[in-house]
Amino acid sequence: MKLFNQDLPQGASSMSYAGLLERLEILRSTLRWASRLDRPDIEKLLRQANAVRDEVMQLSHTERFIQAVGSQAAPEPIPGERRQALLARSFVFEGTFGDNPRLLDALEIAEKAAPTDLPVLVDGESGTGKELMAKVIHANGARADKAYISVNCGAIPESLIESELFGHKRGAFTGAATDRKGKFESAHKGTIFLDEIGELPLQGQVKLLRVLQSHEIQRVGSDETIAVDARIVAATNKNLRQLIELGQFREDLFYRLSVIHVTLPPLRERKDEIPLLLAYYGDEAAEALKRRPVALTPVLRAFLLDYTYPGNIRELRNLMYRLACLAGDTADIAHLPEDIRPVAPARIETAAPDPPASLAEAKRAASDDAERACLERGLKDVGGTVAELARRWDMNRSHLQILLKKHGLHSKDFRRH
Numbered sequence: 001m002k003l004f005n006q007d008l009p010q011g012a013s014s015m016s017y018a019g020l021l022e023r024l025e026i027l028r029s030t031l032r033w034a035s036r037l038d039r040p041d042i043e044k045l046l047r048q049a050n051a052v053r054d055e056v057m058q059l060s061h062t063e064r065f066i067q068a069v070g071s072q073a074a075p076e077p078i079p080g081e082r083r084q085a086l087l088a089r090s091f092v093f094e095g096t097f098g099d100n101p102r103l104l105d106a107l108e109i110a111e112k113a114a115p116t117d118l119p120v121l122v123d124g125e126s127g128t129g130k131e132l133m134a135k136v137i138h139a140n141g142a143r144a145d146k147a148y149i150s151v152n153c154g155a156i157p158e159s160l161i162e163s164e165l166f167g168h169k170r171g172a173f174t175g176a177a178t179d180r181k182g183k184f185e186s187a188h189k190g191t192i193f194l195d196e197i198g199e200l201p202l203q204g205q206v207k208l209l210r211v212l213q214s215h216e217i218q219r220v221g222s223d224e225t226i227a228v229d230a231r232i233v234a235a236t237n238k239n240l241r242q243l244i245e246l247g248q249f250r251e252d253l254f255y256r257l258s259v260i261h262v263t264l265p266p267l268r269e270r271k272d273e274i275p276l277l278l279a280y281y282g283d284e285a286a287e288a289l290k291r292r293p294v295a296l297t298p299v300l301r302a303f304l305l306d307y308t309y310p311g312n313i314r315e316l317r318n319l320m321y322r323l324a325c326l327a328g329d330t331a332d333i334a335h336l337p338e339d340i341r342p343v344a345p346a347r348i349e350t351a352a353p354d355p356p357a358s359l360a361e362a363k364r365a366a367s368d369d370a371e372r373a374c375l376e377r378g379l380k381d382v383g384g385t386v387a388e389l390a391r392r393w394d395m396n397r398s399h400l401q402i403l404l405k406k407h408g409l410h411s412k413d414f415r416r417h
C-alpha cells in the first residue's frame, strides 16, 4: 500500500488549521482504507501522526487553543436543536431536512467544509442529493457569488474529456476550429463540481491529479500554463475504493479528492425524512402545475411512507409530480406507476436485507416484496381459497399458483378455522 508522502522538511511547518486538517484527513483515509499494515507502514504513520500532533500543540500554544478545548464538553443535543442551530447560522440549503442524525452529520460537515478551500468528495446512491450538496458547499462558502461549474465526467466521450476540462487551442485536433476555454478556467475563483468522478478515464485522472497539485492547467495543444483557482467538489455513486482495487481509479487522486468525505444515506435509511419531503414536493408540484396540493388517501400515504425508493429523493420527487398531474383532488394507489403497484401499505420488514448490488436489483427486490405482500393480503381476504382469489383478480389460477409457490406461500395457512 501507498502512504501519503508529506513528511515536512526539518523546521518547516504548514501551521494552519486547514493544512493540519488536510493532513489529518489524509492520515484517516489511509488508515480507513488500509487492507493491511506492515510494521514499517505503522511506524511511518505514527511518525506522521506525531508530527501533526506536535504542530497542533504549537498552534494551540500560540493561539491559546487549549483554553477552548479545556472548556465544558458539549451536552447531549435536544431533539430539533441541531436542525435549528444550522438554520440559525443562516445555513443556505435549497431543499428540506429534518432531524435525521446521519443527514445532519453530512450537512454539518458540509457547513464546516464550505468556508475552506479543501476538496470535498460526496458519495451516495443516485438521487440522494449529491449535486444539491455540492451547491450547498458552494453557496455557504466565500465563493458563493463566483462561478459554479458542473461537469458530468460520465457524460463526456473519452476523447473529448481533456478538452472539456482544460480547453483547447485552435487546430489542436480535428474539429478544434477556435481556441476554447475549459471548465476549469470557467470555474476560476469559483467552484467546479466533478460529477460521476468514478467514470473519469485513467488518462483524465492523471491530468486532474496534476491540476490538483499545481493549480495550473494547459489547454490541449498549448504549452502555455494558466493558473486556475477552482475549489473542487467531486461526487460518485460508485465505491471508489473498489475501483482502486480493480485498477480503475488512482489511489493518489482519491486521497486528494477526499480530504473531506461526505456520505449521503439512501432515503430508505432516513425514512423519518419522508413526511417532510412529501409535503415539500407536494407543494412544489402543486405550484409548478398551478393547482391545489393533492390530498393522499391513507393507503397511498402509508405506501409512500414505507416504500423503499430505489431512486431515492429523485424518485420521490417524480412521484409527487406524477400524482399532482394525474390525480384530481385526492390521489390513490391507482395513480402510482404500474411497476411499483400493487402495493403493500403495511409491509412487514423481514430481517435487514443486504444492500442491493444495483438499482435494477433494488427495484426487483422492492417489486418482489410488494408482490408477496399483495398475495398475502389477497389470500387473507378470501380465506385461503385460491380459485376465489384468481376470480377476483381476473387471473389464471395456475399462474396464481406459480406465484404462490415462488414466494413459498401456502393457501391453507390462510384458511379461516
Ligand SMILES: Nc1ncnc2c1ncn2[C@@H]1O[C@H](COP(=O)(O)OP(=O)(O)O)[C@@H](O)[C@H]1O
Binding pocket: 094, 095, 096, 097, 124, 125, 126, 127, 128, 129, 130, 131, 132, 133, 280, 313, 314, 317
Ligand atoms: N434534502 C433534500 N430536500 C429536497 N430535495 C432534495 C433533497 N436532497 C435531494 N433533493 C432533490 O432530489 C433530486 C436528486 O438530487 P441530486 O442532488 O441530483 O442527487 P444525486 O446527484 O445524488 O443523484 C433533486 O431534485 C434534488 O433537488
Ligand SMILES: [Mg+2]
Binding pocket: 127, 130, 131, 195
Ligand atoms: Mg447526480
